[in-house]
Amino acid sequence: xxxxxxxxxxxxxxxxxxxxxxxxxxxxxxxxxxxxxxxxxxxxxxxxxxxxxxxxxxxxxxxxxxxxxxxxxxxxxxxxxxxxxxxxxxxxxxxxxxxxxxxxxxxxxxxxxxxxxxxxxxxxxxxxxxxxxxxxxxxxxxxxxxxxxxxxxxxxxxxxxxxxxxxxxxxxxxxxxxxxxxxxxxxxxxxxxxxxxxxxxxxxxxxxxxxxxxxxxxxxxxxxxxxxxxxxxxxxxxxxxxxxxxxxxxxxxxxxxxxxxxxxxxxxxxxxxxxxxxxxxxxxxxxxxxxxxxxxxxxxxxxxxxxxxxxxxxxxxxxxxxxxxxxxxxxxxxxxxxxxxxxxxxxxxxx
Amino acid sequence: xxxxxxxxxxxxxxxxxxxxxxxxxxxxxxxxxxxxxxxxxxxxxxxxxxxxxxxxxxxxxxxxxxxxxxxxxxxxxxxxxxxxxxxxxxxxxxxxxxxxxxxxxxxxxxxxxxxxxxxxxxxxxxxxxxxxxxxxxxxxxxxxxxxxxxxxxxxxxxxxxxxxxxxxxxxxxxxxxxxxxxxxxxxxxxxxxxxxxxxxxxxxxxxxxxxxxxxxxxxxxxxxxxxxxxxxxxxxxxxxxxxxxxxx
Numbered sequence: 331x332x333x334x335x336x337x338x339x340x341x342x343x344x345x346x347x348x349x350x351x352x353x354x355x356x357x358x359x360x361x362x363x364x365x366x367x368x369x370x371x372x373x374x375x376x377x378x379x380x381x382x383x384x385x386x387x388x389x390x391x392x393x394x395x396x397x398x399x400x401x402x403x404x405x406x407x408x409x410x411x412x413x414x415x416x417x418x419x420x421x422x423x424x425x426x427x428x429x430x431x432x433x434x435x436x437x438x439x440x441x442x443x444x445x446x447x448x449x450x451x452x453x454x455x456x457x458x459x460x461x462x463x464x465x466x467x468x469x470x471x472x473x474x475x476x477x478x479x480x481x482x483x484x485x486x487x488x489x490x491x492x493x494x495x496x497x498x499x500x501x502x503x504x505x506x507x508x509x510x511x512x513x514x515x516x517x518x519x520x521x522x523x524x525x526x527x528x529x530x531x532x533x534x535x536x537x538x539x540x541x542x543x544x545x546x547x548x549x550x551x552x553x554x555x556x557x558x559x560x561x562x563x564x565x566x567x568x569x570x571x572x573x574x575x576x577x578x579x580x581x582x583x584x585x586x587x588x589x590x591x592x593x594x595x596x597x598x599x600x601x602x603x604x605x606x607x608x609x610x611x612x613x614x615x616x617x618x619x620x621x622x623x624x625x626x627x628x629x630x631x632x633x634x635x636x637x638x639x640x641x642x643x644x645x646x647x648x649x650x651x652x653x654x655x656x657x658x659x660x661x662x663x664x665x666x667x668x669x670x671x672x673x674x675x676x677x678x679x680x681x
Numbered sequence: 682x683x684x685x686x687x688x689x690x691x692x693x694x695x696x697x698x699x700x701x702x703x704x705x706x707x708x709x710x711x712x713x714x715x716x717x718x719x720x721x722x723x724x725x726x727x728x729x730x731x732x733x734x735x736x737x738x739x740x741x742x743x744x745x746x747x748x749x750x751x752x753x754x755x756x757x758x759x760x761x762x763x764x765x766x767x768x769x770x771x772x773x774x775x776x777x778x779x780x781x782x783x784x785x786x787x788x789x790x791x792x793x794x795x796x797x798x799x800x801x802x803x804x805x806x807x808x809x810x811x812x813x814x815x816x817x818x819x820x821x822x823x824x825x826x827x828x829x830x831x832x833x834x835x836x837x838x839x840x841x842x843x844x845x846x847x848x849x850x851x852x853x854x855x856x857x858x859x860x861x862x863x864x865x866x867x868x869x870x871x872x873x874x875x876x877x878x879x880x881x882x883x884x885x886x887x888x889x890x891x892x893x894x895x896x897x898x899x900x901x902x903x904x905x906x907x908x909x910x911x912x913x914x915x916x917x918x919x920x921x922x923x924x925x926x927x928x929x
Binding site: 393396399402532539542 | 723724728738742743744749762788
């Protein structure tokens with residue numbers, strides 16, 4: 331066991347990135363994630379890295395594009411309105427097959443919304459968000475420790491599949507303090523970045539980072555190649571937690587902060603004699619549809635709980651595919667569902 | 682026999698895709714000649730814009746990144762910060778740099794980002810078919826200013842070199858023209874100074890090149906050169922706008 335230290339989520343995120351070899355951070359201030367750039371501005375110069383506060387989120391993500399294309403492990407973080415601005419760059423990064431990590435500490439929307447925790451950017455994160463036929467790997471931690479653990483995965487997955495990876499948190503996770511341990515990670519075999527723009531340096535052949543394919547056949551071929559990669563990820567990289575599912579009558583599907591509250595609700599439901607389990611997607615894309623489909627053969631019903639008016643529930647319905655009823659309960663705009671509200675929903679379902 | 686003229690090493694053998702009479706080809710050649718002469722081809726990384734020169738990664742024989750419209754200075758910043766010993770340049774048109782990319786160019790210049798920007802000003806959007814640019818002259822007809830640019834509704838041509846030279850970050854800023862051999866020689870000298878400033882680590886450098894667009898101006902190449910000289914130069918005076926100590 332390593333040493334456990336008490337850290338704020340946003341700062342733990344920054345430290346985890348540095349421990350994962352990230353030496354470049356480009357960002358722009360936005361609440362509630364300012365502790366990430368602040369932490370990076372303090373730590374990166376001491377690690378021989380670069381922290382740069384960009385003139386906008388648009389510029390920041392394009393600096394990430396440049397640095398990722400140049401072969402670096404690079405990260406940016408922002409919150410919902412800022413992520414909307416980054417979407418252009420994210421689409422280019424996906425199109426140019428560049429690895430990077432993007433953190434979204436989600437706040438209430440739409441528009442300027444609020445600054446309290448929310449999960450209303452699920453569609454944007456998992457369904458593309460920017461233009462074009464692309465995907466991002468989306469990781470959804472539910473504790474500060476998991477945020478730290480997933481950061482290493484995020485950089486490895488980005489490098490392994492040459493694509494943007496997003497850590498989708500919320501203001502609650504970013505602001506809470508919890509004991510964390512920075513575990514030693516086993517290095518995995520990663521492909522060399524022989525495509526990076528470093529200057530030709532005697533290589534002979536040019537390296538070109540690009541997402542432009544003017545000939546339709548070539549553009550289609552490029553999209554098929556991306557899709558092949560996405561299929562592989564859907565096969566290999568699904569992550570979820572299954573909790574109390576052995577003899578559950580109702581399976582709650584929830585991620586991130588909401589999933590933590592669900593665990594409390596499950597205990598309270600149990601004391602009232604109800605059997606409730608939790609399937610918690612850790613990867614939101616790829617979505618753990620198989621485990622949900624399998625659960626549909628055992629449970630009586632599903633309840634999806636989100637801090638939104640219902641986004642992930644669409645993927646749950648696709649996975650359940652009509653086998654059992656899928657109910658939804660959500661609070662949004664910065665409101666957090668309570669265990670009591672969840673128990674009440676389960677009671678309604680089991681009627 | 683002594684060879685007196687050849688293709689610069691820093692150009693590939695891919696034929697340019699530009700229209701006849703367009704001065705992009707001259708600008709490309711000057712940049713490539715300078716890269717050759719400074720001996721920096723193997724450590725140069727270029728950024729292509731969105732616009733007519735979107736495919737310039739096919740023509741410059743150096744590592745290249747294609748940027749989103751207007752974002753080249755931000756992309757250049759990311760690259761240069763990762764590889765501080767490399768020579769990073771962006772090649773951008775007036776729609777890219779002076780319209781959609783104003784925030785990126787102003788702040789890259791203001792940070793004194795050690796990059797070189799080649800800015801092609803032909804007073805029009807070329808690739809999209811001749812729409813009004815921020816650099817379009819008053820009264821100039823384009824496909825989106827069919828009655829001529831009305832300054833009451835659309836404002837005035839933006840002078841990038843003058844504007845950026847008010848900042849403390851830039852080391853070298855100059856405007857040159859590609860309309861005749863004498864000016865092409867001057868343009869090359871400015872491009873060389875701009876790259877040299879980066880090699881010497883002095884700061885941000887930019888060369889604005891007044892260029893022609895015969896296709897969208899609706900003129901012959903020769904008429905275009907004359908139009909540039911008569912109309913653009915009075916509005917966009919040539920010369921060096923910022924030369925800090927140490928620039929050579």
